[in-house]
Amino acid sequence: MRVCFWGTRGSLPSSLTSEAVKTKIVKVLTLARQRRLDDDDALLAFVEHDLPFALRGTYGGNTSCVEIRGGTGQVLCDAGSGLRDFATSVMQRQKAGLLKPPHEFHLFLSHPHWDHIQGFPFFTPAFIPGNKIHIYGCHEGLRDVFVRQQELPFFPVPLAVMRAEITFTRLEPGKTQEIAGFQVTPIRQNHPGDSYGYSFIRDGKKIVYSTDSEHKGDAEQADYPFLDFFRNADLLIFDAQYTLLDAIHVKENWGHSSNLMAVELAVRSDVKRLCLYHNEHTCDDEALDRFLEGTRKYLRLHAEDSPMAIDLAYDGLEIEV
Ligand SMILES: [Zn+2]
Numbered sequence: 347m348r349v350c351f352w353g354t355r356g357s358l359p360s361s362l363t364s365e366a367v368k369t370k371i372v373k374v375l376t377l378a379r380q381r382r383l384d385d386d387d388a389l390l391a392f393v394e395h396d397l398p399f400a401l402r403g404t405y406g407g408n409t410s411c412v413e414i415r416g417g418t419g420q421v422l423c424d425a426g427s428g429l430r431d432f433a434t435s436v437m438q439r440q441k442a443g444l445l446k447p448p449h450e451f452h453l454f455l456s457h458p459h460w461d462h463i464q465g466f467p468f469f470t471p472a473f474i475p476g477n478k479i480h481i482y483g484c485h486e487g488l489r490d491v492f493v494r495q496q497e498l499p500f501f502p503v504p505l506a507v508m509r510a511e512i513t514f515t516r517l518e519p520g521k522t523q524e525i526a527g528f529q530v531t532p533i534r535q536n537h538p539g540d541s542y543g544y545s546f547i548r549d550g551k552k553i554v555y556s557t558d559s560e561h562k563g564d565a566e567q568a569d570y571p572f573l574d575f576f577r578n579a580d581l582l583i584f585d586a587q588y589t590l591l592d593a594i595h596v597k598e599n600w601g602h603s604s605n606l607m608a609v610e611l612a613v614r615s616d617v618k619r620l621c622l623y624h625n626e627h628t629c630d631d632e633a634l635d636r637f638l639e640g641t642r643k644y645l646r647l648h649a650e651d652s653p654m655a656i657d658l659a660y661d662g663l664e665i666e667v
Pocket residue numbers: 356357410459461462558624
């Protein structure tokens with residue numbers, strides 16, 4: 347299975363400004379000054395191996411959208427602004443003969459907050475007759491949410507204009523169903539208005555998508571339900587929007603968790619690979635680099651022998667599971 351991240355920001359899209367690009371260029375050139383970069387190979391090696399991610403790339407600015415490849419259909423989690431880039435890739439892969447129309451998509455929705463549905467009005471495949479889009483969630487009235495998002499005065503193109511076949515299916519938390527070749531199980535999460543995480547199991551591999559979820563004091567209990575839900579996951583995608591200080595002080599009850607909570611729960615659940623997700627929209631690339639480094643340091647302090655790998659999601663990240 348392969349997991350492709352199309353949108354990784356939380357709450358709001360965030361742009362890379364011209365000033366930020368200029369700052370990156372100046373820092374890279376300053377570092378390059380001390381190096382001999384006479385040929386292309388040396389130049390490429392410098393960029394790929396010697397520059398921090400914040401200088402050679404960017405975490406990106408799209409809101410939540412993750413694709414899980416390897417099932418029997420096209421599987422997505424959430425429809426934030428990253429869905430637009432996923433749509434572009436579908437059309438490109440179709441043009442290159444790698445994907446054959448009509449397309450069938452299975453979209454699992456954590457919850458209908460704006461940053462998780464705002465990409466749908468721009469989802470090109472939804473306008474193409476013959477395509478099928480199955481939308482799954484645990485909230486009541488999901489169809490209404492999608493209809494209202496595209497009503498005037500919010501958006502000029504109503505959902506009814508989208509000519510693909512769009513269906514809505516309500517799933518029950520705790521109940522496992524076979525969908526698109528995966529054993530899919532939802533869980534209810536602590537978030538304003540509720541949100542739902544999903545575990546996907548196929549061929550002995552387990553991926554958990556758990557965003558917009560605040561874990562609090564009861565997470566310390568031995569029978570905390572998320573321990574079983576995350577147990578032995580090959581990949582856990584976890585809402586770590588906040589620092590510990592934000593999570594327990596200023597932004598308590600805002601519905602998100604910290605990087606330290608991510609590490610603690612993942613270690614207790616024997617997760618193999620942890621991917622921090624729903625990145626804070628006010629953080630720039632260097633702040634996110636520091637956030638990832640701090641999280642890895644915390645793992646070494648908290649569980650010295652843990653073999654768990656930690657990533658911080660970025661738009662364009664792909665993880666083989
Ligand atoms: Zn969100």
